[in-house]
Amino acid sequence: MYDWGSQVRLTVPSTFHGQLVGLCGAFGGQVGPLDLPLDTRSWSRGLVTNPCPLPQPSLGFSISCPTQLAQIFNAPKLCRLLQAPDGPFGRCLGHISPKAFLRICLQDVCHTHGQDLGLCDALTAYTAACQEAGIPVKLWRGPRLCPLTCPPRSHYSICARTCDGGCVQPTSPAHCSTQCYEGCECDPGFIFDGTDCVSQDHCGCFHSGRYIPVGEALILPGCQERCICLHGQGLQCQPFSCPQGTDCILDGGVRWCEPREGATCRLVPGGLFTTFDGFSGLTPIPVMSCAYELATLVGSRPQDPDWFHVIADFLPCPSCTALKPRVIIGFRDGCAAVGTNQEIWVNGQPASLPAQVCKGVVVRWAEGSRVVIIERSPMLRVLVGPEGAVSLRASPALRGRLRAACGNYNGIAADDLILPGGLRDASLVDVFQACRVRGFNNCTEKLVIPAVTQHFTV
Secondary structure (H helix, E strand, O other): OEOOOOOEOOOOOHHHOOOOOOOOOOOOOOOOHHHOOOOHHHHHOOOOOOOOOOOOHHHOOOOOOOOOHHHHOOOHHHHHHHHOOOOOOOOOOOOOOOHHHHHHHHHHHHHOOOOOHHHHHHHHHHHHHHHHOOOOOOOOOOOOOOOOOOOOOEEEEEEEOOOOOOOOOOOOOOOOOOOOEEEEEEOOOOEEOOOOEEOHHHOOEEEOOEEEOOOOEEEOOOOOEEEEEEOOOEEEEEEOOOOOOEEEEEEOOEEEEEEOOOEEEEEOOOOEEEOOOOOEEEOOEEOOOEEEEEEEEOOOOOOOOOOEEEEEEEOOOOOOOOOOEEEEEEEOOEEEEEOOOOOEEEOOEEOOOOEEEEOOEEEEEOOOOOOEEEEEOOOEEEEEOOOOOEEEEEOHHHOOOEEOOOOOOOOOHHHHHOOOOOOOOOOHHHHHHHOEOOOOOOOOOOEEOOOOOOOOOO
16 A cells, blocks of 8 residues: 555565565564664665664663754654544554654654654554554644645545545456545545546546546557547547558557657667667666666767757666666756656656757657657657656767767667777677766666566567
């Protein structure tokens, strides 16, 4: 369960007993060092450290805090709701100990110098734990205490049934928990369509078990039929073919038409990496975070009008076999970024599409799909698919003017494995290592080749 904010709750069957590792513990039946509340950064570094906690016998536990001991004991004034017998959690105190949540609250309030950010997280977490156990919690949020703003046509409830009555339910009944959880629920007369609260007659369509919101289109397998979900008319399909000079591309179940004019460099996580000149090999995977330059204009600087560069920034995920990159495209007068969940930033600010990055550069959705297009027409087009595939389309005017991992676009695939300095017979892994973005983040880790190859077909 994820509340789209600060909480993730995992429930696993007993068959996983003793087979788990990670922040949530080993599920071995005993509380060990790794089952204690730790800074998540400690686990991500592979370390379990003791930050020399201060002795606080009256609390029954210890917390680490950079402030003086006297200041720490002011924190309970903010965290007192967690253990007040006549407070919102009174009925829960005898069933679920608030001690762990109190510890988190005190620790966070201390580190934020008395701010209530940690308080809100602790109260929210204890609320979820009590409700998970089927114990009712009284309303505790208010205009001055951790207010929660809900989207249009919805409202906050301490006991919301957000799983019931959604648009998807008629053909795919949800297995809802009998418990309720605090959160936002649709106003009377509206139901949830997966994104917004809509009236029932504005629910989308279904195709092969997939829910399609109103106004969204999809290209069917074979790329010979395109369907769009229309309000009040259901799914309407018509014969379709990609325009001449384009190819039908599949990424994460989404198809789109990509122009063949010019040259294309494509990076598919878990699949193939192909340079502008056609050299192809399995996409290397960074073990930890690292950013790689895919393309940049030769002989230009960030101050030059035509300058651009395209970066694939792989965020940490040691256990992943196919990392999705965050894609960053920089121009002289602006910058656009597409996150791993297709969050869009334009010049450092969250943005909705379409949006203008700078003169001549726009960001928009591809028609009828969840593919993001960043375009400086007619020179460069970058497409980012929902599963992390990145496609760079360069016009013939850029021939011989590019460098970095996607190659120099000179029509010769054989020299795409020549490293800066003239070193020949390199591998694709070597090329990516040589194209690390210095100073972008810590890029000292090696690359590995994934053991599994995914096949991408239309």
